[in-house]
Amino acid sequence: MASNNHSPPLEILVRGPEDFSLWTGPPFANGQPSIKLEKVKCINAKFSDDGSKLMVTKSNSLISVYDCRIAEEIRAFEVPNVVAAALSPNGTYLQTFQKPSAPQEKNVTLWSIETGAAVHQQSQKNMTKANWPAIQFSSDEATACRLATNEVQFFDTGDFSKGVVCRLRVPGVAAAELSSLPGSHVAAFVPESKGVPASVQIFACGNASQSQPVARRSFFRCSTTQLKWNHGSTGLLVVVQSDVDKTNQSYYGESKLCYLTTDGMHEGLVPLRKDGPIHDAQWSYSGLEFAVVYGFMPAKATLFDKKCNPLLELGTGPYNTIRWNPKGKFLCLAGFGNLPGDMVFWDYIDKKQLGATKAEWSVTSEWSPDGCYFMTATTAPRLQVDNGIKIFHYNGSLYFKKMFDKLYQVDWKPESPGKFGDIAELIKSLNLVQLEDKKPSGQGPPKSTQTSTKASSANPTTQKPAAYRPPHAKNASAIQAEVPNHRIYSPSFFLFLIVNINFQQYLSMA
Numbered sequence: 001m002a003s004n005n006h007s008p009p010l011e012i013l014v015r016g017p018e019d020f021s022l023w024t025g026p027p028f029a030n031g032q033p034s035i036k037l038e039k040v041k042c043i044n045a046k047f048s049d050d051g052s053k054l055m056v057t058k059s060n061s062l063i064s065v066y067d068c069r070i071a072e073e074i075r076a077f078e079v080p081n082v083v084a085a086a087l088s089p090n091g092t093y094l095q096t097f098q099k100p101s102a103p104q105e106k107n108v109t110l111w112s113i114e115t116g117a118a119v120h121q122q123s124q125k126n127m128t129k130a131n132w133p134a135i136q137f138s139s140d141e142a143t144a145c146r147l148a149t150n151e152v153q154f155f156d157t158g159d160f161s162k163g164v165v166c167r168l169r170v171p172g173v174a175a176a177e178l179s180s181l182p183g184s185h186v187a188a189f190v191p192e193s194k195g196v197p198a199s200v201q202i203f204a205c206g207n208a209s210q211s212q213p214v215a216r217r218s219f220f221r222c223s224t225t226q227l228k229w230n231h232g233s234t235g236l237l238v239v240v241q242s243d244v245d246k247t248n249q250s251y252y253g254e255s256k257l258c259y260l261t262t263d264g265m266h267e268g269l270v271p272l273r274k275d276g277p278i279h280d281a282q283w284s285y286s287g288l289e290f291a292v293v294y295g296f297m298p299a300k301a302t303l304f305d306k307k308c309n310p311l312l313e314l315g316t317g318p319y320n321t322i323r324w325n326p327k328g329k330f331l332c333l334a335g336f337g338n339l340p341g342d343m344v345f346w347d348y349i350d351k352k353q354l355g356a357t358k359a360e361w362s363v364t365s366e367w368s369p370d371g372c373y374f375m376t377a378t379t380a381p382r383l384q385v386d387n388g389i390k391i392f393h394y395n396g397s398l399y400f401k402k403m404f405d406k407l408y409q410v411d412w413k414p415e416s417p418g419k420f421g422d423i424a425e426l427i428k429s430l431n432l433v434q435l436e437d438k439k440p441s442g443q444g445p446p447k448s449t450q451t452s453t454k455a456s457s458a459n460p461t462t463q464k465p466a467a468y469r470p471p472h473a474k475n476a477s478a479i480q481a482e483v484p485n486h487r488i489y490s491p492s493f494f495l496f497l498i499v500n501i502n503f504q505q506y507l508s509m510a
Contacts, residue, residue: 007420010368011036011068012375013045013054014389015409020045020056022071025412026373026391026399033400037071044409046087049139051369051414053091053113057082065094065113068413075113086133089180090141093119095134097127108134110160120160122146130175138183143205145186147176152186154205168203169211175225178205179233185214185262187227187236198222200238202262215260217267223253231287235306236260237270239278257281257292259308270308274300279320284328285417291322291331301333303348312351318342327371327423330354330394336362336376345374345396355396361386369415371423373399377410394427 010025012033022037044057047068054066056073063085065075077094079085084097091113098107106121124134135146135155144155150173154166168186170176175189185202192198197220201213219240226239238258255278257270274295281292289311293301301314301322318335319342325331334343341360346353359365361383362376374392387407391400420426 007370008415010370010373010415011413013047013409013411013413014407015042015045016404017380017406017408018042020409022413025368028400031400047411047414048087048091049089049414050091050416053087055085055087055094057085063094063096065091075116077111077116079109084127084132088137088141089139092141093137097124097132097134100125110135120155120163136176136178138178139181140183143178143183145176145178145205147173152176152188152203170201170203175227177227177229179229179236181231182233184233185229187229187238187260189225189227192220192222198225198240200225200227200236200258200260202236202260204262214262215264215267217258217260219256219258221254226281228281228283230283230290230306231285234262234287235266235283235290236262237281237283237290239281252277257294261306266308270304271310272300273302280322282322282324284324284331285326286328291324291333293319293322293333299335312348314344314346317344319344321365323365323367323374325367325371325394325423326369326417327420327426329423330367330371332365332367332374334359334362334365336365343374343376343392343396345392345394354394357392357396357398359390359392362390364410366412368412369417370420370426371417372426375410375412377407379407379409381408 012023012025014021014023019039019041021035021039023033024036040056042056042058046055047053052068054068056064056066058064060082061078061080063077063079063082064073066072067074079096079098081099082096083099086095088095094111094113096109096111100107104123106123108122108124109118110120111117112119122134131147135144137144141157144157146153150169150171152168152170152173153164156162156165170188170190172190172193173188174191177187179185183205185204188201188203190199197218199216199218202215203213217238221242221244222240223243224241228237238260239255240258241253241255243253257272257278258268259270260267270292272292272294276294276296279293279299281290283290289303289305291301291303293299297318298316299319300316301319302310303312303314305311314333318339319333320339321334321336323332323334329347329349331346331348332343333346335341341358341362342356343359344353344356359376361378363379363382365374365376367374372394374394376390378387380387387405388401388403389407389410390398393399
């Protein structure tokens with residue numbers, strides 16, 4: 001485990017309408033971040049998964065790659081009519097998609113960042129979120145594959161000039177997801193066709209030529225799926241979505257959650273205790289447990305182990321988002337999008353809630369790589385007003401806030417969680433830093449004065465707003481205050497006095 005003294009510094013990418021900057025991450029000196037890389041013109045920017053490279057799209061024909069260690073440009077690629085681009089997980093390759101100008105044109109290119117040369121080209125008619133990047137890599141870049149008609153094709157990542165070295169035959173396959181770490185398995189989704197139910201199948205990459213799945217699950221009423229591998233490549237969560245809800249309970253269709261394991265021990269539905277849609281399902285970074293937010297609002301949240309047994313109930317509320325802390329121990333349960341932005345922070349190891357707060361209008365949210373901070377952002381074009389960044393401590397207390405006229409992107413620079421110390425030690429050192437920041441300079445007032453001042457500032461006395469009283473009632477109160485206390489007058493007496501006073505004022509004005 002890395003020592004705290006040798007942990008890499010946190011960094012934040014902030015992109016506006018025309019350029020981006022790199023900030024130093026928290027803790028901030030004097031409460032404000034410093035700038036590591038000043039404004040660079042761009043239309044998009046994206047880190048590699050390991051944080052070693054930064055891809056910057058400067059125009060529709062120019063893409064630059066930066067080395068994040070020195071924050072300098074190391075390679076530039078001129079790619080006319082580029083529509084999309086992506087880095088491989090370790091920043092070894094750049095993948096680009098160009099708008100095709102002719103049928104069968106090889107418009108997808110894989111570039112070597114080290115040499116700047118094209119190592120592979122292929123044709124692709126269109127690009128969607130489901131089929132991009134066209135070539136998928138495992139986290140260690142040891143395995144690479146692509147989806148083709150009725151098959152999944154594999155490459156030799158050491159030598160792409162060999163072309164396709166292995167083909168996995170899956171008739172009707174519409175989507176495929178390679179496991180990330182290690183890249184030992186691939187999941188394939190085949191939609192319904194001619195009365196045959198849809199299915200998700202898991203294949204071992206080493207035995208791709210045999211075309212025999214190690215696990216399989218079939219289901220009717222399925223339009224789309226989300227395939228989510230755990231770290232370790234032993235389990236797969238499948239969110240099954242149907243456009244039509246047969247029970248007529250939801251306008252948005254119905255969804256269900258399936259769980260498959262590569263050893264074939266589990267192939268079925270996750271036992272959820274409330275009816276309704278699957279809002280979110282995420283694996284922890286250890287790959288040993290997962291959390292699900294599900295059901296009609298107020299939604300329910302439950303933690304499961306890798307055998308699909310419930311571990312912890314997180315309660316119900318306006319939630320649709322789960323964010324696991326990369327160092328373990330903590331998680332954030334939140335409600336973003338069309339929900340009011342409630343956030344609850346949990347220590348799921350000790351099974352206790354740490355704090356609760358709100359981050360209204362948040363579009364993006366993520367933990368810092370060291371697990372000590374949680375950042376939310378309101379960005380355009382999703383929202384054109386109230387753009388800004390909020391950074392919270394691990395327990396939900398607000399640490400930093402900054403507003404922008406227009407903000408398009410905010411990202412932590414990725415780092416391996418193993419480069420940071422144990423989360424308990426990190427939290428202890430973070431608390432010490434907070435105490436140092438709160439110490440007053442100089443001798444200051446006596447301890448009793450400090451205590452009373454702190455109490456008054458933390459809990460200021462707020463005066464309750466008085467109930468509304470009509471003008472005639474206010475005048476009646478003033479008159480009643482002037483009469484002797486030992487006599488009791490009826491309300492009609494005070495009304496008579498008020499009318500008399502108003503009449504006298506009218507005569508004086510006349």
